[in-house]
Structures are given as C-alpha cells and as structure tokens.
Amino acid sequence: MAEISQNTPKKRGLIEALDLDMRLIGMIGALLAIALAFNLATGGNFLSPRNIFNLTIQTVSVAIMATGMVFVIVTRNIDLSVGALLAICSAMMAMTQARWLPGALGLELGSPLIAPLTVLVGLAVGTLIGAMNGWLIGYLTIPAFIVTLGGFLIWRFAGWYLTSGQTIAPLDQTFLLFGGAEGTLGETWSWIAGLALSLVALWAIWSARRSKLAHEFPVKPLGAELALAGVAVAAILGFVAVLNAYAIPKGKLRRMFEAQGLELPDGYSAGHGLPFSVLILIAVAVAMTLVARKTRFGRYIFATGGNPDAAELSGINTRMLTVKVFALMGFLCGLSAIVASARLQSHANDIGTLDELRVIAAAVIGGTALAGGSGTIYGAILGALIMQSLTSGMGMVGVDSPLQNIVVGAVLVLAVWIDIQYRKRWGKP
C-alpha cells in the first residue's frame, strides 16, 4: 500500500489518504458559491438568518421526498406521481382534521387528538398508494414510468373530488406546528438538539474507526479524522446558531405571551431556533442513510439497481423489494404533505404541483444515476437545497419566474454532465 501511494501523484494521494468524498465536497462548494454570489448581489440579505431560516423550511418538503426518490431511481425505477401523492395525502388530512373528525366523530375543534390522527391518516394513505404502485410495478410488471404517470393524473384529481375543489382552511393549530415558522424548538432546546446531534456524529465517526482498527484495516490519520469531526460539529452548531439568531417578531411574541395570559416583558427577545419540520428532515436523512448503508433492505436496493439478475440469483425477492421501495416513497410523500400543508396553513388543490420534477431533479443533481445502482441521501438533500437556493436567490434579485425555470433547467443538465465527468475521472459508480 505504502509504495503504491508514493508512486501516484501527490495531490491524488493526499485526497485518497483522507478518503474525502469529492462529490460531497463539490456539491458543498457549489452551494457555497451560489450562496456567496447571491449574498453579494443582495447586499448581505441572502445569508441573513431570516433568509437562511426561510430557505431551510422551504426546502424540507422536496428534500424529504428526494431521499425516497433516491431509492426509487437506484432500483432503476422512476416516480412521477409524488406531487400528486402529496396532494391526495394533503387533501385526506385536510378533510380529516377540518371536516371528518370535528363533524362525524364529534371531536371538538382543537382537541389534542386531531393532529396525531390526521398525521396517521396522511402517512397511511401515502404508504398504501405507494405500496399499490410498487405492486403494479413489481408483480404486474407494468413499467414504473406508466404506473406513476397514471398516478400523476389520478391522485391530484382524486383529491379534487374529495374536497370538491375547495381550499380547506383553517387547519388544526397543533398540526400547523409541523410547518416551520409556527413550530420551533426555541433557543435553549435548539442548542441541546445541536449538541445531541454533534454527539451522534462524533460517536458515528469514532465507532466506525474503532471497528476498522479492530479488524486491522487501514484508517485515516488521526489528525484528519479529528479535523473532519471538527468540521461536522462546527457545521451543526453553526446552523443552530444561525437559526437561533433569527428573532421572533415582536407582534408574534406578544401573542404567544398573551396566549398564556402573560404580558410581554420590556426588551424581551427570543430566537426561532430549529423548526420541527427541519428536525423531521434531519431524522429522515439519518434514518434513510442508515437504511441505505447499514441494513439488508438498503443493500438489496443497491444490489438490485446494480444488477437485477444477480440480486434475484442471490435469493433477493426483487418484486417485494419494489413494493417496499414505493411504499417508503409513499410514506415520505405523506410526511412531506404534513410539512407542506402545515407551512401553507391550508390545503389547496394545487399543492405540490411540479414537485415530482423538483424531487427527481434534486436526486439527480445530488448524483443519483438514472441507470440505477448509485445515489446518496445527502446528495439528494444537497440537491434540493441547491435548487431552492437558486430559485429563492433569483427571486430576491428580481429575476422573473420564467427565467428562473430556465436557469434551474440548465443547472440540472449541467449538474448531470459534471457528474458524468466525475465518474469518468474518479472511476466511482
């Protein structure tokens, strides 16, 4: 090993020694470049705590679905129905919380049971429709493109019939906490959550290293490992600091105090901190990464994408796997529907329109190959963040929306071209 790395060019040797993920670095670099450019163009507004907060909560819904789309695309499928699925889940939840539970079941408006029941309905509807898609694709062998193109037409309009095309509002107060600005941890709990996340990250890095050492496998130099750990912790705590720095407006604070029968003390201020929706995204990201890398299910997803015949011959039930992958995609659509409708504080029939394209683009910008077999969860989330940053940034500098779409479309094509070059150069799948 030692002789080999001495013979290779120094730069490449260093990168390999640190085992850095060039794709991750490239994406973070692109995101930073976009952020800094817009920050310059907006005189510092783009990177203000307020804008970062808004950007984050606007990204959550697409990012959650994009993690599921990674699995769908890795298994050589596609899901064109996620926007429509989000709409039907949102419609079912709106009807549940605003009509059925208070009406037929006689729960009082504002009853603490409404939000959890609504959430269950949304997740169940998404999972069931997703599982049905998977069954049509896996067992009846109808191409995913066709099944989900059908779903794209069916589900949004099924939602339309359910709500008679009406916009449904107001939604349950507790339910609205999932939307972003209405439900945040506050400063103290955000720090606690940030520290907890940092500990989890440190533990993950440390236990991976310990396991490698136990098997006498090569590990990174300790200094490099510590530096990476430092960067991870700094990023987590920095993110918390920024969200804490975004102060809750005075008017809203006063209402919050009044709701508890108190008066707002003079000079009192508080930051938002981590929104619940962002915590949900973080939980989804961690869970999906674990599934992808550390479970049999994830291993079979990648094996099937790499070589479906080999997977089959290894005893993997690839049909059932397809059902599970699409059921998971549906579940995540339900979760996104919770976040999206709570953020908009209503259900309207056009909720999630074009989301299928944003979600697919996020996964693809994040390095998921349509040929199947490769893709990462973090890539999809960064892809969603890059797209949302571009859209918001262009909006802030006054680019009109037709041009915004043209730019995002061009970036999608460019990103895939760069990814192809990367694969050629580094020989990574």
Add this chain to the structure above:
Amino acid sequence: MTTPLVEMRDISIAFGGVHAVDHVSVDLFPGEVVGLLGHNGAGKSTLIKILSGAYRADSGQILIDGKPVEIHNPRDARACKIETIYQTLALADNLDAASNLFLGRELVTPLGFVDDDAMEAETRKIMARLNPNFRKFSVPVSALSGGQRQSVAIARAVYFDARILIMDEPTAALGPHETQMVAELIEQLKAQGIGIFLISHDIHDVMKLCDRASVMKNGKLVGTVKVADVTDDDLLGMIILGKPPTRAA
C-alpha cells in the same frame, strides 16, 4: 453403490417454442466431478439453472440424497447447500467484493445492521486462500479485472460450505496461472467430498478434472460416459455428432 448426492430426472423446460432442456437426466455422487459438455446453446446453463433455482422445470424431478426436493428459487437451492458460479458471474457491479460475497446472506451486528467490516475481514481470509494477489477490497467489482471478478464469484460459491457446487465455465476469463489454481481448488473440494458439476467447452479440462462427462446437444442428453473409458476424440464426436461413441457404449 452409494446414493447419488444429486439426481436430476427427466428434466424439461421450454422458452416459448424452444425446448432448451428436453427430458434430460444427470446425477452426481459425493466427491465426484461431472463435466457438462456441449456446443453453445446446447442447454447446459439452463439445466444447471434449474438446479440452482433460477428457473423452474416444466417437468421432471430433483432428488438430493435420494429424497425428492422442491427448488422454487435460489433461496431453496442455497438451503439445500447448492452453490453456483454462474457463467455471467452474477455480480452486482456497483458493490464491493465483500458485499457481493455475502449478498443475500449478510453478516449482521447484534442490532441487525449489516456488519461490513466483519464481512470484509472474512472476504480477506478466503481471498488469501483462493487468490493471494487480490487487493481490491474496497472498490466496486466493476473496477476489477475479469479474473478478479471470477475469483469473487468463486469465493462466494466456496465460502458457504456447499455440498453441491455448480461451476458454469469458471475459467472463461482466467489466464493459465489462475486456471491452474481453479484446477487445484477443484481437486481440494473433491477431496472434501463435495460434488461438482463443471460446465466447460474445453475438452482437455474435462478430461483432466472430471470423473464422468455428460454431453448435451440441442437440449437433449447425448450420453454420460466415464472419462477414463473415452478419448478426447470420443467426447468431441459426441458433441459434434450427438451420438454416444460406439466403443464406450
């Protein structure tokens, strides 16, 4: 004589109108190597894929240790201790050697997560035995040479204590040195009492390594002969003419 390890009786399978395997019977005893010979398209791979659970026969019976078994899928075959090296190798190119070796039978931690480090350690051990020059443990197998890929497929078949080993053209991508190593491996496994079906189009390999040879042509069994009783030319005649040698019959 002892009970055969495997008996495939009167096996048939058709794809559309093509009778890929047509009323074929073969058997295999413990510690025996049986060669399967025939032109491309003779039905050799299809026959053994029925034994490995990749296909289900339209008719016929499979017996293991004299008892009828139902092999509906690759998992059933693995449960019968049948391991297969496929002609296509059947590797997931995007995964590394260890993930391929343990595909479908991953080692897991007490919490149920896949234990990649333990699997890599096991892979290193078996590779040290099968192909000591193998170094590329942490790259996807798409980055390996044909011979290295083949040794991953062989390692997967050998690792799990097979009783019945199916090797479909295992030396197709190998150089002379590696081919020699596979020959030695076959001798070792044979000595352990494992039964091996060896598909090959190289008559010399078959003459050297096999105890018996079954020859197929157009989906039908031409005949099964003891290798000691025939010459290279006899086997060649069976393959080309589709008739058992008059002398050996």
